[in-house]
Amino acid sequence: MSTLEAALAEWRSALGEANVLTEPEALAAAETTTFATTQRIPAILRPGSTAEVQACLRVAQAHRIPVYPVSGGRNWGYGSRVPARDGSVLMELARMNRVLAYDEKLAYLTVEPGVTFRQAYTWLKERGSPLFITTIGGSPEGSLIGNALERGDGRGPHSDIFNHVCAMEVVLPNGERVETGMARFPNAHAAPVYRWGLGPSLDGLFSQSSLGVVTRMTFWLVKKVPYLREFVFTVKEDAQLWELVDRLQQLALDGTLRNSFYFWNDVKALSVARQFPYEHTGGRTPLPSFMLEQLREDFGRWAVSGAISAQDEELGALLERRLATAMEGLARPLELGPRDADYESPFQGRPTDVNLAMAYWRKKNPMPAEPNPDRDKCGFIWCSVAVPFTGEQAREASAIATRVPRMFALEPNVALLALSPRCLYLVVALAYDREVPGEDERAMACYQSLQRELVQAGYYPMRLGLPGFSEELSSQDDSRALLKRLKEAVDPAGILAPGRYGF
């Protein structure tokens, strides 16, 4: 019996036959993401509890088999469920999908990794909660915990999602179980409301990391406000945008804009609204500039969107006037279309998959009712970097993000997300059609080139997908040695997610 076979037998006995998958179709699906990869997955484990996760890792440890954990597995554009290293067994936590605790007064929700944005939203709605959980621009079927651990961004005042969580339960590579913050102490009342705990704070260590499997997390909820007004402004030319970035930064700093807000370029706005206009280009790509200008029509070069929220009309009107003043001479408001009677804003937690359309931009068939970019051979790669919140820095980083994709015959799909009053995320989507021969290679070359140029200009990724760490990302200090030492201390055999974020 091979090592793998011996391990599989033990995993089957720990999880039950049904929760250890080795069928070729299931493995092939899990090996597929929205760009070219070569990693093979020998099996998929589906533990149903923390104890089962511990058991899985103990078996992996005993047989020295690498395990790659995912929560929902919808890390689209970053590699979906595909492990960083070839030959890793995939561990999916989707079965662990319980809501474990909720407190309306103290405004928190404690969940397992299988709980999705849609599930949490529905759960709160069904209880008539006056609170909402921050939602993302990505798939509503994404995992709350998975997203938070990757330090994804959400809509609303808790945009920096990982900054509003605490009390993690973590299974270490050796099967030990750790709770973070106050949760490690018995009967600690403050566990779900206070993040730091006592002594060194460990939460950060388990984000973007291969040091543990997070099996529980508490999310702080936001109180809905009676006054919420979404806005979209359009900016005609680039030159006006940078001035506007500077003005809105000041509104974020002084508290006028407490929700996240967004600057989308024309390609991004267009690719959410419709697919590539093959009918106008005679089937050719990329999209010529003059055609982009025609198609974008009245929403101009950039769309600026966000929401004003306030506790009443009076305050809301006041904040809106401030916003209008900042927009003066640079942007004009775009009428928002009619809403359903029961419209709820993504800025108050409603998940939406409209942005998923971007992944289908270059596809020839329309987005299906149940979109799945992996299965549908969408080509889609995110490149995401952190940029100081100034017009000048936004301009420099955006110039690279616009120029490089064009060199590779891809449309530059660029957004700047206002994560805080100090920092923007620049996110560039490379969308293509995996069914067109040669596109996989070209898109990956584009990604590498884009990341290299951004890094050389001083704009470093704040999140990485499978293409992962490269030589450009070497640090100027001893932090790599330290991280290596920490990894060895926690996972000496290197069985947990080897290769993820460089370790």
Add this chain to the structure above:
Amino acid sequence: MSTLEAALAEWRSALGEANVLTEPEALAAAETTTFATTQRIPAILRPGSTAEVQACLRVAQAHRIPVYPVSGGRNWGYGSRVPARDGSVLMELARMNRVLAYDEKLAYLTVEPGVTFRQAYTWLKERGSPLFITTIGGSPEGSLIGNALERGDGRGPHSDIFNHVCAMEVVLPNGERVETGMARFPNAHAAPVYRWGLGPSLDGLFSQSSLGVVTRMTFWLVKKVPYLREFVFTVKEDAQLWELVDRLQQLALDGTLRNSFYFWNDVKALSVARQFPYEHTGGRTPLPSFMLEQLREDFGRWAVSGAISAQDEELGALLERRLATAMEGLARPLELGPRDADYESPFQGRPTDVNLAMAYWRKKNPMPAEPNPDRDKCGFIWCSVAVPFTGEQAREASAIATRVPRMFALEPNVALLALSPRCLYLVVALAYDREVPGEDERAMACYQSLQRELVQAGYYPMRLGLPGFSEELSSQDDSRALLKRLKEAVDPAGILAPGRYGF
């Protein structure tokens, strides 16, 4: 030559004679805090740069001599500069007191560990900055970095100070140098504005820890607002307070109260305003209840203080009306006395040492112009725990905090600090006179008893002083094993601050 002598010779050669102190007076002063301790300090090192800190630790490493780093050394009530373990050499970072970077638009200040609250305040004021740095209730001569690393609380919207810092430079016990967040990458523009970096986030690891010496940190600043109105309300009876705690929690959650705010009991309010009334008690302690009731006069059983801040009068008036509504029937406003023409609020960064008076409560001589509780033999011990932000929890924790000191003939000096919409800090000050025989022992017994009772009721410390970890603080998971493994990975010889926070 002994090991220590050999090390001292090397330290002298690295730092210069003047920066290695072994004079008995200097050592005795450093061995003195505001309660009884037995630790002896063989020498004091005063490095002037990161390179010198590295050199100090390499020497310590080579000779296996424990080193205890402090920034300003004013951790009053928690142990001042006294090392956790006997025989540790003290490393003071006060000479490293440069402001390294400032950005008005992006609102940050980068400093070395010797920079104090007063220094940073003055620095910003001299430049006419529209920004302020969060200040604390403790000594203006305290170190910004030291306080942040202990996760102290400040006044204003950045009350949870450690949540608004980034880009730390850290010297590891082996002399290696690490930068956190994006700062580890060369030319990373986002270093001072984005905290998480890429991969595992390490900041938390170096707070309340013995894993590294922090030699640089960036603090995010707050924009001053044109409308700032401090308030003080008084609450006559305990019963009203718990209802008020619940109401104000909702105002914190909905964003009406964006600054930290405070509930002080009568003893605390009194002990900031005046010293123990020996003249009325015939020199006896503790203070009888009837006398406390007389002395507290119109400020009642509890004082509730804070500040409304807003971008203009209109908004400010609106928020004040909300606050007044919440107070209705439970508390009444106390007139604030006349202000100087150039009054600046501690809620906009002005440091003040008025609270230091508490340490002199039981002293027979008045607080001197330059207070120093260590030198002046003030007895003073903080006991600080995290409490969920509900009236009921506040009542339960406060009951313990009130009952236990009385059992030891100390006046219960109790405050609840609203750190966030979810969590209160309950801070209890045990103030006594170290010159009265037996008081040192009694106060420490009181502290141990208080901590034990609080922990048994589920209220765990969020910060610890020298009395440190005790048996009650054992966790229910494997986190202690993990922390031990991390400490061994980073500091195998255990030379850095052994005993601090349990390791």
